[in-house]
Amino acid sequence: xxxxxxxxxxxxxxxxxxxxxxTLLVHYLRERLGKTGTVVGxxxxxxxxxxxxxxxxxxxxxxxxxxxxDGGEVTTIEGLAGPDGELHPVQRAxxxxxxxxxxxxxxxxxxxxxxxxxxxxDPTEAEAREGIEGNLCRCTxxxxxxxxxxxxxxxxxxxxxxxxxxxxxxxxxx
Amino acid sequence: MxxxxxxxxxxxxxGKARRRKEDARLITxxxxxxxNITLPGMLHLxxxxxxxxxxxxxxxxxxxxxxxxxxxxxxxxxxxxxSAVGMPCAWPITPDMKSPTHPAIAQDTVRxxxxxxxxxxxxxxxxxxxxxxxxxxxxxxxxxxxxxEAALAEGAPLVHPDLGTNENATWIFDSAAAGSGGDVxxxxxxxxxxxxxxxxxxxxxxxxxxPAFMEPRSIVMDPTGEQLTLWSSTQVPHFVRIFMALVTGTxxxxxxxxAPDVGGGFGGKLQFTPEEVVTFLVGRRLRKPVxxxxxxxxxxxxxxxxRDQIQKLTLTARRDGTVTGLKVELLCDMGAYLGLVTPGIxxxxxxxxxxxxxxxxxxxxxTNVFTNTTWTDAYRGAGRPEATFAIERLMDTLAAxxxxxxxxxxxxxxxxxxxxxxxxxxxxxxxxxxYEAATTRAKQLFGYDELRREQAERRxxxxxxxxxxxxxxxxxxxxxAPSRVLGALSYxxxxxxxxxxxxxxxxxxxxxxxxxxxxxxxxxxWSQIVADKLGVPFxxxxxxxxxxxxxxxxxxTYGSRSLPVGGIALAMAADKVVEKAKVxxxxxxxxxxxxxxxSGGSFTVRGTDKGVPIQQVAFAAFDAHNLPDGVEPGIxxxxxxxxxxxxxxxxxxxxxxxxxxxxGRPTIRKYVCVDDVGRAxxxxxxxxxxxxxxxxxIAQALFEEARHDEVGxxxxxxxxxxxxxxxxxxxxxxxxxxxxxxxxxxxxxxGVGEAGTIASTPAVVNAVVDALxxxxxxxxxxxxxxxxxxxxxxxxxxxxxxxQDGEA
Numbered sequence: 001x002x003x004x005x006x007x008x009x010x011x012x013x014x015x016x017x018x019x020x021x022x023t024l025l026v027h028y029l030r031e032r033l034g035k036t037g038t039v040v041g042x043x044x045x046x047x048x049x050x051x052x053x054x055x056x057x058x059x060x061x062x063x064x065x066x067x068x069x070d071g072g073e074v075t076t077i078e079g080l081a082g083p084d085g086e087l088h089p090v091q092r093a094x095x096x097x098x099x100x101x102x103x104x105x106x107x108x109x110x111x112x113x114x115x116x117x118x119x120x121x122d123p124t125e126a127e128a129r130e131g132i133e134g135n136l137c138r139c140t141x142x143x144x145x146x147x148x149x150x151x152x153x154x155x156x157x158x159x160x161x162x163x164x165x166x167x168x169x170x171x172x173x174x
Numbered sequence: 175m176x177x178x179x180x181x182x183x184x185x186x187x188x189g190k191a192r193r194r195k196e197d198a199r200l201i202t203x204x205x206x207x208x209x210n211i212t213l214p215g216m217l218h219l220x221x222x223x224x225x226x227x228x229x230x231x232x233x234x235x236x237x238x239x240x241x242x243x244x245x246x247x248x249x250x251x252x253x254x255x256x257s258a259v260g261m262p263c264a265w266p267i268t269p270d271m272k273s274p275t276h277p278a279i280a281q282d283t284v285r286x287x288x289x290x291x292x293x294x295x296x297x298x299x300x301x302x303x304x305x306x307x308x309x310x311x312x313x314x315x316x317x318x319x320x321x322x323e324a325a326l327a328e329g330a331p332l333v334h335p336d337l338g339t340n341e342n343a344t345w346i347f348d349s350a351a352a353g354s355g356g357d358v359x360x361x362x363x364x365x366x367x368x369x370x371x372x373x374x375x376x377x378x379x380x381x382x383x384x385p386a387f388m389e390p391r392s393i394v395m396d397p398t399g400e401q402l403t404l405w406s407s408t409q410v411p412h413f414v415r416i417f418m419a420l421v422t423g424t425x426x427x428x429x430x431x432x433a434p435d436v437g438g439g440f441g442g443k444l445q446f447t448p449e450e451v452v453t454f455l456v457g458r459r460l461r462k463p464v465x466x467x468x469x470x471x472x473x474x475x476x477x478x479x480x481r482d483q484i485q486k487l488t489l490t491a492r493r494d495g496t497v498t499g500l501k502v503e504l505l506c507d508m509g510a511y512l513g514l515v516t517p518g519i520x521x522x523x524x525x526x527x528x529x530x531x532x533x534x535x536x537x538x539x540x541t542n543v544f545t546n547t548t549w550t551d552a553y554r555g556a557g558r559p560e561a562t563f564a565i566e567r568l569m570d571t572l573a574a575x576x577x578x579x580x581x582x583x584x585x586x587x588x589x590x591x592x593x594x595x596x597x598x599x600x601x602x603x604x605x606x607x608x609y610e611a612a613t614t615r616a617k618q619l620f621g622y623d624e625l626r627r628e629q630a631e632r633r634x635x636x637x638x639x640x641x642x643x644x645x646x647x648x649x650x651x652x653x654x655a656p657s658r659v660l661g662a663l664s665y666x667x668x669x670x671x672x673x674x675x676x677x678x679x680x681x682x683x684x685x686x687x688x689x690x691x692x693x694x695x696x697x698x699x700w701s702q703i704v705a706d707k708l709g710v711p712f713x714x715x716x717x718x719x720x721x722x723x724x725x726x727x728x729x730x731t732y733g734s735r736s737l738p739v740g741g742i743a744l745a746m747a748a749d750k751v752v753e754k755a756k757v758x759x760x761x762x763x764x765x766x767x768x769x770x771x772x773s774g775g776s777f778t779v780r781g782t783d784k785g786v787p788i789q790q791v792a793f794a795a796f797d798a799h800n801l802p803d804g805v806e807p808g809i810x811x812x813x814x815x816x817x818x819x820x821x822x823x824x825x826x827x828x829x830x831x832x833x834x835x836x837x838g839r840p841t842i843r844k845y846v847c848v849d850d851v852g853r854a855x856x857x858x859x860x861x862x863x864x865x866x867x868x869x870x871x872i873a874q875a876l877f878e879e880a881r882h883d884e885v886g887x888x889x890x891x892x893x894x895x896x897x898x899x900x901x902x903x904x905x906x907x908x909x910x911x912x913x914x915x916x917x918x919x920x921x922x923x924x925g926v927g928e929a930g931t932i933a934s935t936p937a938v939v940n941a942v943v944d945a946l947x948x949x950x951x952x953x954x955x956x957x958x959x960x961x962x963x964x965x966x967x968x969x970x971x972x973x974x975x976x977x978q979d980g981e982a
Binding site: 087103 | 193194196197198200201202203204205207209210212299300386387388389390435436437438440469470471692693694695858859861862865866867868869870892893894898900901902904906907
């Protein structure tokens, strides 16, 4: 099977790799780069556990090919905390509000919440719930996640990662 | 010795809403899920699974698959030695129970769609999956039986022809035979004969559910080194070790099982799986590390499922509202095979149908049935949600029949707070409870009377959006379990738990627990227990678990047992550490041990300021320079606790649902629960457990159902079709607690993991039915989808049920 060269910045580090065109971004992150903080929870893009940021917007990395990220910038849960380990306000809010139990959905949930807060810096409860509709959690009943979203908003979490740059990652390298 | 340092932390940890220790790695992606593990030269497995629910496997042609890039090997059942050995069932509920062989890989016949037919090993996961598509399997289709009643009918196709029947076992509890109550047949006869008697007969369906933990199951096997090491996304690493030894003929001492970070279980990972055995066998054969991670669809197809019962219920009462008898007849779907505790799941409910009410006569009969469907087993609550649903639906039905308020009718029949301990008609001894207190508080928080007024107004003005109020005053039995009771129920194994506490030379504390958390927060909660017991800072306690080489003895996590069993073992071990340390402290302080007090982490001589902190005692035990004669160096201790009783948490859940009678859409407007789980070690964690538990119960009521088509194909095998609720589907809950300490353990705690799930389903269904009573609606089958609710409003969706009065 042929491969294609991609160049992608992940959590601030540039990687140049040959990938199979069919390789999903999530598999590239996990298997090639060892970014195992990002996980796979389903095969139908329903659960959102694999959510990362691509060029500043949340994407389900199971629904993006690695080649589509060529030339792009990816932030995963592992790139969120500061250089000395200081937590992102959304990470802190999740901890403070007991917004996680088993924690498997948490990386994707946190990445999605940051995206949500970029769009809605002060979401209502309904907006908070709608904003994480694509991310499933089986443990918490979402109540403390919603609390965490509102706490992070109060703490002025947005804007969080790099501001939205390109509107869509689709198409890969120009 | 120095005077005691007054800065020593003495604030109690018990009851403190500690933020969790485990969060630090989980919110930063520093987690160790099984699928994250990569070992040198590791190979990847993928399973070939049957698309048919019942068929003979006549040929497996793997030649093309074997030629596929990266493929190392392909094995069908007959080609993989050891795969024919049957998977174990640890709960033979009756001496004559029919127990089929469940090979790890089908040898010649598949009995449910999703069963493993062959396994592929390849250099990458993608190559393994590619090769699966190239394995040609020829099947000769056999007739399927999917419906329990059809399965028991004369001439039905047999799931296991060698058993000669589709009936697994019939298990009976009868209070007349047990001497704990009267004869329910007599109570039914009396109610029919008595003009003041009421007989309510109902048939409820507990639909089949899928646990749907977020982390798909994953297994890594490493055959290098002296021990064969198996990492598995499991709730029960200790079980897996024992059964792997038995099934593969490997000495138990040569197997190490590790449950690293595990992403949820809910009973779905309380299993010893064919996938674990296959991964073990292939790794041992290839002498290379191997990994198998299931896809979500595989998880839904082949991981065990839950519930799936048909409940036939008869409740008798007098017109004054007093209940007089309860008869429960169940059909329980095992699926095609028995898992670890499959046949016993309904029996966990057998002692709970009478719930908090004083039934004088009770009988429970369950018949377990094989069908050509995925095997069933534990799912959060396991038998008790089914029981609670039945009785709480019946109590609402009785109230409606009598025109009584459902809470008032319940109070008339429930055990009063001054009647504990109370021996029930099902022979359980409820140690403590206060149903009045929880209900009073729940009514206040809910605004019960105002909502009833609003309901009446909406009815009066024929509002298209009607309001219903649902009640569930539940209890449950958890904290599994007193070993002797398990023995009496023919369960193979005990119910104790073990803990080990060791003080390191530097004064830090390592705790080893036999419980195996997968989201519950034991690292935090156990640290709180030990910090209190030893008077050490919370941060100084490290909790180790889930590795059979570290946690040598343990019975793992399920059945809301971790705190009421494992937590007590830990408290006992810590007490022993203090006792051992006291002897050394007395020696160091040149005092009599009887004159020492231990508080805030220090031993002091009563009436003096002479003291020594426990950390210093730990170091003295380590260097062993100055120990009393005959005292061994070391103050570490372990303890094993076998609970004297089950744990009986309870609570009152109230649910208000708005039902749009034009669209059938039910919307939860308010959900209030006041739970009593005894003393709360960490209220934050308790609240989280209640949120999640209530949500899973609501999901059963409104959203989830595993469905098979007429040939046995699971049609809900993805999250597109199986509706795990997302955030907008759910309300914000109001949760509160009353605290009636357990009198059966030293911490006064009760279980909490399953309570919400057990309680909430009937509260929601009762609310929807309550809203639609004016339409003559008495029941709607779960899940209460808008279509089913709409049909019920139209008069088409209600199953024929009869209310038979004594005078009729």
